[in-house]
Amino acid sequence: MPYHHGDLRRTLLAAAADAVAESGAAAVSLRELARRAGVSNAAPTHHFGDKAGLLTALAAEGYGLLADTVTRERLSGGGIVGMGVAYVRFALDHPGHFEVMFHPALYRADDEELSAARARAADALAAGVTARPGAGGGDAGTAGVAAWSLVHGYATLVLAGAVRTDDPQAQARAIARLLFPDDAP
Structure with a gap:
């Protein structure tokens, strides 16, 4: 061939x-x-x-894409709500990556490239929470877990077809505003 x-x-x-x-x-x-x-x-x-090597590379690529996506949103002034919507958009635009990224039994979790990409994504997500004054009543760690749980769970439900909506990003924005009502814009 x-x-x-x-x-x-x-x-x-x-x-x-x-x-x-x-x-x-x-x-x-x-x-x-x-x-x-x-x-x-x-x-x-x-x-x-082998297949684990393939899925490791796919997960690493996914974490890199996620880091780029949420960083762009944060730098454009989208705030934590905008970053949450960007997270959902990433999941919907990259469902294959998203499925693999959060199932470490599928890949080599100790791979250096994967670890670096995962750390970059975690840092990008954390930057949005720590940039908020008074995040989570002063506890940025709890606020970060709450924000991540919200958008990750929502994206997972949409991808599984359990939540049906014509505009998942608009719905994600409305849901995130319930948790972070004072977030600009």
Whole structure:
């Protein structure tokens, strides 16, 4: 099978994210991934070693994308509510990544690249909470867990089809305002 990809690793990760979003992480195989990407069966093994390696890379990429998404929102002045909406938008735009990121049994949790990406995402999320005066009645840690629980749970419910809405981002904003009513804008 001739090689036609400019960035095969990127192509394989995109195919894996699509496959996970469509069928779940359990249904993903390196052979199916190769078929989707139009490459030899050896190509995914060459880049990732095995399925755990693939899912580790997918989770690391997801944490990096999440960090970028919430950081952009914070820097644009969106506040903690805006960052929460950005979190939900990330989950809805990247369901394959989102599914894998929060299931450490699927990947190598001690991977250095993954650990760095996870730490960057945690720092980006924490920055929005600590930037709020009086966050959580003075307890930024509790406020952070509350905010994360709210948006993560909401995104999970929307992705599972348990919550149906025409505009999940608007609904996420309204729900987040219940917890953080004084957040600007």
